[in-house]
Amino acid sequence: MSETTALDTMGDWRRSHDCGALTASDVGSEVCLMGWAQFRRDHGGLIFIDLRDRGGLTQVVFCPEGSQAELERAHVLRTEYVLAVKGRVRARPEGMANPNMPTGAIEVEVKEFKLLNTAATPPFPIEDRIDASEMLRLKYRYLDLRRPKLAANFILRNKAVQSIRRYLDQLGFLEVETPVLTKSTPEGARDFLVPSRVNNGSFYALPQSPQLFKQLLMMAGFDRYYQVVKCFRDEDLRADRQPEFTQVDIEMSFVDEEQVMGMAETMVKTMFREAAGVALPEVFPRMPFAEAIRDYGLDKPDIRFGLKLVDVTSIVKNSGFQVFAKAELVKGIRVPGGAALSRKEIDDFTEFVKIYGAKGLAWIKIKEDEWQSPFAKFLSDEEKKGLTEAFGLEVGDIVFFQAGAADMVNNALGYLRLQLGERFEMIPEGSFAPVWITDFPLLEYDPEAKRWAARHHPFTSPQPGQLGTLESAPGEALARAYDLVLNGSEIGGGSIRIHDRETQRAMFAVLGIDAKEAEDKFGFLLRALEYGAPPHGGIAFGLDRLIMILAGAKSIRDVIAFPKTQKALCLMTEAPGEVSTNQLRELGIKLRTRDKDKEQS
């Protein structure tokens, strides 16, 4: 292109509308649109182009009525060329309207156009339905993001975030920024580290969350804080994780659980309504942790469908089937109509539960004339009667059983239940079922380290009257903690914090953190607790997951503009990359592998 085109592109050209705006009521208007050539069709000597921008698509027509000269120039136009057109809106001819397109009633007759940029043929078509590999799409992320379906996720995400901010702002929450270059904390996941150049040998850590800072802001009297903030965990990535993720982080002073949960519930309801027009239940149900485990096997139950777990331990405790008789816990799931499952499908489910430590999967099909099952012959009539009543069995059902250690049984059946819900299409499409999980255990036992660990984090307050329990039976102490679960995903979690130094010390003691270690790691927090910390509590939401659910996206990568792969790579920029020896020297570090080259220090 000529220099003038390249450097002085816009001249006096100004967009009048975006490409999704024009309708029949604009017929006759003079307009100016700018965007990408999505599609070109030559027909009857005319050239039709679907012009695309963030707003949508508009058909523009190069034709003699508009300008013969421009029609002739338009022959150079190709897919993904960038252009500006001026012209007149006209109704599409009889029978040519496209009711599936917001602008489908009109087209723009081009009087003048400006070629803003050319484009090479993209490596994959810019269309919603494509079969390009995700690798290729991530490398050309800027092209992938042009696809309207993917772009829509970011428009939705922006709406959701603005709704959340508006809501919190109206309630007097202050958005306060906390540091990204902070101190490595030994609790929790692995930190990303940043070597310090000014202080060689020392390292900053990227925050796993602003937990301590938000508590300190409460001690500073800031009263109500929020932040939409990047957090970092250097963990091996599961399909649905990213090394950096975004949290909606909230903290309040002078409150208890009811106030935090009430605030958060309304925030989520408001956001769903404003961003997506979705009405969530007026009041979110609540479920104690113990009930969630009992009925769903998991602490993040998907309550959009039934298939609850049933505890039959007492019924089969003297069974001739030794797997049942010897087990700590025996639970089952009755699936109405499940007797139709093929052997292959049952085998697949059996493989599936092995991921969760199960050795196998026991099942019984309830047939008209018999209980079909590899182990039914070991069951007494009394046991069969007991099971029939416990599950409410009917002909055509299948029951899956799991027996063994309680954690394994709940976990394996909990995840099997989700598989069964999908297999039997029991999950209503587009439905959203939030539920609060409450009354969490404060601690969980770490069998490897042979000690108690904080289930949420060590600053979570025990429930009233639990200080004694904390010492006598740590596993039974309950926390002032709450999670918000949506469609089987934990989207938020929080707690009322410990705000007095004595309780915090007692907590550290149970966790096996002695006074010196506590001072080294959390000295500044303990010190802050001495100077008049107010009662406070809060909650944090995983924004990426929340948007993913709201958008109905399959992967968290579809709601992050420039995501990383499971190997923590950015395929577009090729980060991480090599750096110069000089950079490392300034930071006072060297690569371990360089040792072999006997590099001098």
Add this chain to the structure above:
Amino acid sequence: MSETTALDTMGDWRRSHDCGALTASDVGSEVCLMGWAQFRRDHGGLIFIDLRDRGGLTQVVFCPEGSQAELERAHVLRTEYVLAVKGRVRARPEGMANPNMPTGAIEVEVKEFKLLNTAATPPFPIEDRIDASEMLRLKYRYLDLRRPKLAANFILRNKAVQSIRRYLDQLGFLEVETPVLTKSTPEGARDFLVPSRVNNGSFYALPQSPQLFKQLLMMAGFDRYYQVVKCFRDEDLRADRQPEFTQVDIEMSFVDEEQVMGMAETMVKTMFREAAGVALPEVFPRMPFAEAIRDYGLDKPDIRFGLKLVDVTSIVKNSGFQVFAKAELVKGIRVPGGAALSRKEIDDFTEFVKIYGAKGLAWIKIKEDEWQSPFAKFLSDEEKKGLTEAFGLEVGDIVFFQAGAADMVNNALGYLRLQLGERFEMIPEGSFAPVWITDFPLLEYDPEAKRWAARHHPFTSPQPGQLGTLESAPGEALARAYDLVLNGSEIGGGSIRIHDRETQRAMFAVLGIDAKEAEDKFGFLLRALEYGAPPHGGIAFGLDRLIMILAGAKSIRDVIAFPKTQKALCLMTEAPGEVSTNQLRELGIKLRTRDKDKEQS
């Protein structure tokens, strides 16, 4: 405190008001306040406490009319104790009202109170006027932030940011998050690096700005992007810099300078009005870079006062004063009334300009009967007449001169001018004078590297018709760049970007970046330019500096919740800190100093 007090603090207590809310119209109401005991006064058997929260102060009175029992319990209360009080609002007795306090007409008669937490005596008083060292205040940052004057900066900052977001949201800008873990770019300042555990030997870099990502978002068709985003530079810190800082980052497609500047100007005006009730000029003046240097010596002129620089090179080019005669450039500043300056003050200014490379500072005092000056005797009558006319000299003036290389002269006099403006109190308090600087040179010569470097960044577009100049006289090529300067500080800057690959290649060529280096460093951007990049441009604001100016704060640390010192330390958390050998081993790095211990790899 008892367990019940510590763990079940709030019970059915709910705040009805904050501590800045109650006025005479609330007299008779039953209220519940919570906060910190700012000040306790015992008088006539009663106990008065100023209760403080984010909203302000309210005087609460423990008295027999409220509750004799609570009055007796109140004797334990000390400064910074945290309490909740329930009581009745009453008018203060005749003559006891405090008109300087929003709640000064009333007090709360305490019927019941709850001690929420005790407090040790703070290391410095929680008052606006304190003389504690900044070191101590940073260590106890959570206490320093309780001081209302400091806390007010964060309330202002929040208001400013929400105003900016609202404005941009209404204009259809999408808030999009860009990565924090990204690729090290060789342009610009030093990067903070993050060693990769999954890919040992590779490093992420923390972004100096999301420049490339925001351009890629335009290429992705996102059209209008913004983000309030942390950026990072590992530079030696000047008084007013932080290793992490916040940028309001904006980019637009299909626009030219006028649209970006117009949008930004209205954004700043709206923010000043909404956050602080400040009316900025309806239209911001504009000044070409060359004029700024000519009149103010600097490209970020403080136009709140005069004292413009005057070029007298041609007047003194044949002077007997050799310092003038031999100089590339001779400029002076006339200060009305400056003849009253003492020798000591002139000596101080002389030392000051040496920071900017000046060898000394020539001056002339215009007395009734003579020009008092170390060098006036070298000036001819004609030169004196020329200077008198050029400066408009009057009795009582002083003129300061600088002679030598143009850059040094402009810089030294430019900063001297700011000193003089303060010394002579020429800067109206609370005034705000924005000015756009335009027509920047595209390049600047780097004498050390002996090559041209991009003045803004290598993606800034040359002005129309400058591609030839770029090759023939690189120093004269002008950029499509603009800075917004407020009260002598650059608060924002941006440009129209290069959007075609050929111009980008030409730019790299001038910068001495060959095709291979360009591909290695910016391959993904060059590739993106091939697939239909739209014309685009943007701007970024330094939020910390902007809020500092708006708040009238003396230091950038006063508008950042948890700032770092000039040695990049957080005195509160003691970051950066040591990490374990195991952590380093996982990252594939070791400390250089460890070499001496012959540590095995």
